[in-house]
Each structure stands twice: as structure tokens, then as C-alpha cells.
Amino acid sequence: MKKTIQMEELVCPMCAQKIETALRKAPGVISATVLYNASKAKVEFDETQTSLEELMRVITALGYEIVR
């Protein structure tokens, strides 16, 4: 399943990299890309192993808010 998560405005390229790495390491994630300028995370994941809510928690755990 592919989903896009809109985050609060990202202000440093490092933040984008951090979120991307964390998402990729999360179980069940097939691929993850963070669009820095758009502040969006595009994730493809196996819905039998994880869920959108679970992945959103990964991002909030790093201290970034999710817009939708």
C-alpha cells in the first residue's frame, strides 16, 4: 500500500534525512521517500505488517507533527 503523509514544515535537510532513515528501518516498510521542500513522506508498506497509524507514530516519536 502506498500512502503520503503531510508533515509540518521541515526546515532542515537533516530532518528530512532523519525521518527517511527512521521510516526505512521501520518493520513492514518497502520504500520511503521524504520530499523536503513539500514536507511530505511517501511510504510504501506491507499492510499485513504495519499500518499508516504505526508509521505516523514513527514520525511523531522523532518530534515532528503530522498535518494529515
Add this chain to the structure above:
Amino acid sequence: MKWNAWRKRLALPLLWSAGALIVLAAVFGRWMDWTIPASACYLAAFALSGVPILFRAVQALRFKTVSIELLVSIAAVGACAIGEFNESAMVAFLFQLGSFLEQKTMKKTRSAIKTLTELAPATAWRIVKNGENGAFETEEIDADEVEIGDVLLVKTGGKIASDGVVLKGEGYAAEASITGEPLAKHKAAGDFVYAGTLLDSGSLQMRAVKVGEDTTFAKIIALVEQAQDAKSPVERWIDRFAKYYTPAVILLAAAVLLLTRKIDTAITVLVLACPGALVIGAPIANVAGIGRGAQEGVLLKGGDSIHTFARTDTLVFDKTGTLTEGTPEVCVQKDYTAEPEKALALAAAAERVSDHPLAQAILRYAAEAPSYEAESAQTVRGCGMEAVVCTRRALVGNQRLMERHGIELPEQADREMEALQAEGASTVLIAVDGKIQMLLGISDRLKADAAENIARMKAMGVKNLLLLSGDNASAVAKVAAGLGIPDCRGELLPQDKLAVIRELQAQGRVVTFVGDGINDSPALAASDTGIAMGSGTDVAIDNSDVVLIRSDLESLARALNLARRTVRVLYENIALAVSTVALLLAGLFAGSVHMSAGMLIHEASILAVILNAMRLLIPSRKKKERKP
């Protein structure tokens, strides 16, 4: 909330407290000579603004990156260690203030594409039950939840939530965001509607055909968002450079320390050599340029395509639909038979299976003629159509087609055809059972703004312009002459156009090809920059390096101008960043630059590159004058 979130919430109060403490410390130190309270204030200010920097530096280190924050942290801590509390407080404060202003201005620069994303539909009305005599029940759902095949209700003033086909009702939809068409378009059963467009009046029931990320609107947004992150070769080079440069600065500072034995000089090097403006200068130019383009219906697909497009020195145009309106009309009919109606009807039957623009023109022209079904019909590429209609053999096409069948042109037809071609019309011959029976002259109006914008692009320094077309040579020459295009070639097949482009590239030209995106896709793909004029069609969006929402030449000229300005700003920013660092370092070794002053200038240079990029967002004055 995690402490990262707290850090963010406290950032601003911390920054201002640090500022206030520095002012207080200066008052104590300068005018009252209270050294100890002054130092205490400086130290507190350093703690308030320095700790967040240190935090970011450590975070980056965990990702094996030597960040600018690390340079600043070492410098500030070093200043503290040698008792220069005021320097360390100032450096930390200025760096934080700079980052804050940087974020503010970055936000502004990025916001250009927000106007586009805000058009996204939020909800949709799904029809859940159709009752008797047209009564129905609806439920409001999230636009993301719409599925293919859903029947949706669109109310007056509502946004259309997915791409789809109108089933019932009628109204006017404003489609400027997709097709660039400024006037609202009439929509009735069978018409296609786009997600993200607005129903100005009326009400529709529609069936969703494409949903979510597959709609044209979503594709446009995704394209712009990805473009802003797509780096040009220059940027990739800078990224690589910064990766080695930043740790190298630490080594340089260590070397300075060893050579001069002065800690203050060494830590000043750390601050002055920060590549801050360098790493931000190039991407910010692209973000601003792409954002500006998105506002004006010009979608640049990233740093790479901006660079190549800006270097264009040869513009190659297709004719039909690119320089002309693309809806040719039959304007002259010459008969060489006693039964012209019959000949026209047979020709129409042969053309019915063709999607060639000239065939469409003949069909429109023959709408009144009796309608026949062709028993067989086939396309002869680059020539026309062969068909059997009512047991009669009909040929519709150019002279080449007639020659292939050994049909000779009557002298009168030959003369009249040449005359028509000299006027710039396309000609179509109709032969029935081996005899030429009719000649049609078809012409296509030039786009109103074509000549003006071609002149504009020439004035911008595009040296070579070329018109390539499958149409007859004299019609092509006529169009080229009328538009001021010095070079043209007619009667080309798609592979011939490709060959011409390859030949130009072999001569070292940077070629931009502008076509309709349907029958010239090989040329489009081979050129350095391919632009399909397709008003929001999938073909145009997928195949173009630069997408023009409005398929006109003004957009093309504007896109070229924007790409060039973006590249210019990018190089200006790099020059500014490099010269700032060079001047600061020279100043340091001449003994006239202090650490805090260096930090101030450094932060100023970062703001300067952002502001320079923001110039791209300001509409040019020239345009305002043109449209009072």
C-alpha cells in the same frame, strides 16, 4: 510530547532571552565595569542559544555528518574555554537568529506552490442510492476515499473530486488549473471533468474514472513537489563538496592552531569558513524558480531540466497544433467531376478511421454529406488513406499517394494545387476508381501570439529556429516566413524529424523541441528539452521536460525566461557565497576580522542568497507594463 517538540516550542523565547542577556551584559561590561556579572550574563546567553546548536550538531553526527552546527559549536565552546565569553555568546546568538530568519524566508520562498496545492479537493458527495423519478441520496466523504466507479454529485461552486465523466446534468467548469483555458467550459453528459477544477454554475452527476494520485491534478502537484527536490548537477556537486569541505574546515582550524599557536585565530576559522550560504544558495534558487513557474502555468521538472532548458540555443517547432491552432478547416474545394457530393461522401467514409488532423477537418467539412460505411480502409503512412466504399476504390491523400497508384494529375488540378500550396494551404486530393475527382485546400490559422513570442525568444538570444512539419513544403515555408522563422523543412515523417534533431545535436547544439506530443514523440524524447503542447493531457505531462499548462507560445517564452533567470540567480548565489568566505578568511589573516563580526557577515550572506532567490517570485516589471 518528545523533547524535540519542546525544543521547537521554546526556540523563540530562548532566542530572545539570549538577546536580552547579551544587551544586559554589554551594559554591565562597557558602562559599569562590572566584569563578573557581565561574564555571567554572557555565559547564560551562550547556554540559552548554544545548547540547541550543540544538540543539532550531535544529532547530525549520529547520522555520520559533520554539520555546520558542529563547526559553530566547537568555535563557541572554544571561545568559552579561553575566557572570551562575549564572543561565544554573540556567535551562538547570531547563528540562532540567522537560522530563525532563514526558516522564515525559506517558508516564504516555498509558499509559491501552496496556491496550487490549496486547489486540492477536500471532500466529495457520493450518491449512495438512486430513488425513483430522479431522487437520490448522498453522503459526504473524504476526497481520498473516492473509488473508481463511484457516482459523485458536484454542486454549484463545488470542487470536482476526481477525474471522471459526466453522467447527468450540466454546468460550467473553471479548468484554468489544468488546461489553462481562462473561460469556464460547458460540461454535459459524456464530457470529461478534472479533479481540482471548480464547477462555476450548474450541477453534475459524474462517474469517477481516475482517483487519488492518478488524477491529472495530483500528477501536476507531484511533479512540482518532486521537481523542487530534484537536484541539478551543480547542486549535486556542491552537496558532495560540502560533505568533504565541512570536516576539512576542522582540519584547517587544527592546522592554523598548530602553526600560529593562537586558539582564537583557529576557532575564528571555524566560523568564517562555514559553507552555509553555499549549500543553501543553489537549491533555494530552484525552489523559487519552480514555485514561480507553478504559479504561472509553467512546470519545470527539476534542477536538471532547468539547466538544460536555459542553455537552449536551437528551438525546433512542429507546425500543427504548436504554431497553429490545430483545428484546420477546409477553405477551398475544387471539383473535377460532375458528382462532387458523391466524391466528398466517399472521401469522408475513408477518413472516418483516421485520427490525422486533416482527416478530422474533412470530416467536419463533410458533415452534411451522405454517410457511407467503408468496406475496408487503411492508412498509408505519410501519404493518406486507401479505402473501398460502396465497391468503389477511394484514395484520399497527397500527390505521393496518387503517384504510388499511378494516377496522373490533370493539368488544371496540378496548377490549382500549386497555387493553393503557395498560399500556405495544405492540399488533399481525392481520387475515385483511379481518377482525380476533387482537390481540397485546408488551412489552419496561426496562433494569435505566435509571431510576437517568436520575436521575443529571438531577442532573448536563441540563435537558431527551425520549423519541421509533415505538411507540404510550401505551406510550411509560408508559415515559417509569416512567423519570422528562418529555416524550415516540410514533408517529413516522424523518423525524419528525429534525424534532424540528432543531426543538430551532433553539431553541438542544445535543442528544445516543441511539438504536439502525439505523432512526434521520438523527436520529443531525443531532444535535450522536449515540450509537448497538450493542455493538461497525460501525454504532455509525462513526456515533457517542461510542461506548459496553457499551450501557447507566450508560456514557452516565459518558461525560457524563467529558466534562465533561475540559473542566473543560482550562479549569483554561488559566487556570493564563495566570495564571502574568501573575503572573510583573507580579512582574518590580515588580522581585521573577529569571530562575532565574521558570524554576522556570514549570516547576512545566507539571508542575501535567500532574498536573491526570492526575486524570482516577484513578477517582472516589464510584464506589468504590457498588461495595464
